[in-house]
Amino acid sequence: MQDSILTCDVAAGVAVLTMNRPEKLNPLSDAMLAALEAQLAAIAADAAVRVVVLRGAGKAFCAGHDLREMQAGRAAPDAGAAYFADLFDRCGAVMQMIPAMPQPVIAQVHGIATAAGCQLVASCDMAVAAEGTRFGVNGVNIGLFCSTPMVALTRNLARKQAFEMLVTGDFITAERAREVGLINRVVPEGELEAATQALAAQVAGKLGAAVRIGKRAFYDQIAMNLSDAYAHTGAVMVENMLLSDTDEGIRAFLEKRPPGWTQQG
Structure with missing residues (x-):
C-alpha cells in the first residue's frame, strides 16, 4: 500500500x-x-x-x-x-x-x-x-x-x-x-x-549465488586477522567454484559467448 x-x-x-x-x-x-x-x-x-x-x-x-x-x-x-x-x-x-x-x-x-x-x-x-x-x-x-x-x-x-x-x-x-x-x-x-x-x-545481472556467497564472505573476513581471512576466503572460493553456474560462466568466457546461467544454487 x-x-x-x-x-x-x-x-x-x-x-x-x-x-x-x-x-x-x-x-x-x-x-x-x-x-x-x-x-x-x-x-x-x-x-x-x-x-x-x-x-x-x-x-x-x-x-x-x-x-x-x-x-x-x-x-x-x-x-x-x-x-x-x-x-x-x-x-x-x-x-x-x-x-x-x-x-x-x-x-x-x-x-x-x-x-x-x-x-x-x-x-x-x-x-x-x-x-x-x-x-x-x-x-x-x-x-x-x-x-x-x-x-x-x-x-x-x-x-x-x-x-x-x-x-x-x-x-x-x-x-x-x-x-x-x-x-x-x-x-x-x-x-x-x-x-x-x-x-x-x-x-x-550478476550470478546471484556468487553475489550471495561473496557478500557473506566480505563481512566475515573483515573481522578476521590476515591469515584467517585468507584461509576462510580460500574455502569460499572453492564453494563458489563448485557451483554449476560458475562452471558455465567460465566456459562461456573461454568460448566467447554469454553465459546460460540457471541462477540456481
Whole structure:
C-alpha cells in the first residue's frame, strides 16, 4: 500500500524500499523500525530479489530517531531507561540485518541523512547520493553523542574523520562523503533514481549465488586477522567454484559467448 509507512516495490529482481513518512523526514520511529525489520526479513528469504534499494520519500532520506517519541518515553517511572535501551537495541538489530542479508543493499540518499539516518547509510553495502545532500551525526548538538551511529560510521570512515563528525556535529557534503568513504557516487539530483537503478540493475545481472556467497564472505573476513581471512576466503572460493553456474560462466568466457546461467544454487 502506498500510504504505508514503508512501501516495497519489486521489479526485475530489485526491491525498492521507501521510508514513507515525508512530513517528519522519515524518522526511525518505533513503527518504522518494526516495518524495516519485518520487510528486510521477508526480502532476505526471497530468492527472487537480488538487490535492495533503500530510499526516503519527500525531501529527505532520513532524519534519524523520532525525538518527540523518545521524549515521550521519559514519562515512564524509570525516566525512560528501559524504553531507551530497547529502542537502541532494536535499532542496532535492524542495522545489523542489512550486512547480514544475502542481497546487496544500496542507499539512495537525498536531502539529509542525519544521526541514525546517517547510520543507516553507513550500514548499507553501497550508497548513491544526490548533489546537495548533507550527512551528519549531529546528536552532540543537542547533548546526545551519537554512540550507536558511531559503530557503523567508524567501520566506513577513517578514525579521525569519524571522530570529528561525531564530536563537532558538523554536516559534510555529498562530495566529502564520497571522499571519506561513506558513499560510492554523487549524481545530479534529477538523475538520482536512474543512477541508483542502473547500479542495482548491474549488480542484479550478476550470478546471484556468487553475489550471495561473496557478500557473506566480505563481512566475515573483515573481522578476521590476515591469515584467517585468507584461509576462510580460500574455502569460499572453492564453494563458489563448485557451483554449476560458475562452471558455465567460465566456459562461456573461454568460448566467447554469454553465459546460460540457471541462477540456481
